[in-house]
Amino acid sequence: xxxxxxxKSFLNEAKDTQTFWALQDKNSEDWxxxxxxxxxxxxxxxxxxxxxxAQKHCVEEWADYIPAAITVADWMEFWVxxxxxxxxxxxxxxxxxxxxxxxxxxxxxxxxxxxETL
Numbered sequence: 789x790x791x792x793x794x795x796k797s798f799l800n801e802a803k804d805t806q807t808f809w810a811l812q813d814k815n816s817e818d819w820x821x822x823x824x825x826x827x828x829x830x831x832x833x834x835x836x837x838x839x840x841x842a843q844k845h846c847v848e849e850w851a852d853y854i855p856a857a858i859t860v861a862d863w864m865e866f867w868v869x870x871x872x873x874x875x876x877x878x879x880x881x882x883x884x885x886x887x888x889x890x891x892x893x894x895x896x897x898x899x900x901x902x903x904e905t906l
Contacts, residue, residue, distance in 0.1 A: 791889045794880050795899055801837035802860065803903040808835050809842035812856035820853060821876060826890050833871065834879035834888075841881060860904045868897050 802808045810833065811820040824830040835858075836842040842855035858867065871893050878896040880889045 791880070791891055794889045795891065795896070798835075798837040798880050799899055799903050802900070806860045806905060807857045808837055808860075808863075809839050809855045810835050810858055811842060811845060811850055811853040813853050815852065819856075820850060824877060824890055825888055827877065831874065831876045832879045832888075832890050833876050834882050836881050841883075844884065845882070860900055863900065864897070864904065868893065 798808070812818070819833065821831050821833045824832040834845070836845075836855070839855045839857070846853050846855070877890050877892055880891065880896075882888050
């Protein structure tokens with residue numbers, strides 16, 4: 789599966805609920821952000837289109853994390869600017885033992901804007 793196919797699938801699932809998922813620490817409320825495997829000196833924030841996909845990753849080093857919903861509207865209003873300042877990119881629907889698709893924040897946000905319902 790290509791990054792484009794993964795993005796389309798992600799957007800189709802997020803479109804109906806206007807929500808997607810990240811992992812948040814139960815105690816500190818910090819979000820999972822880690823080193824990119826594709827880009828040097830870059831951090832990536834993994835996002836999932838469903839709670840179930842995100843939940844699968846709440847094991848081992850992420851055992852203290854839980855899936856937390858982010859609405860498309862909140863993403864546009866609060867998240868983009870902070871992540872842009874920090875140079876963070878997006879990891880899409882990561883699966884165990886599969887390729888980790890990463891894309892630029894602007895590319896992800898532009899695609900997301902196309903499915904946002906106002």
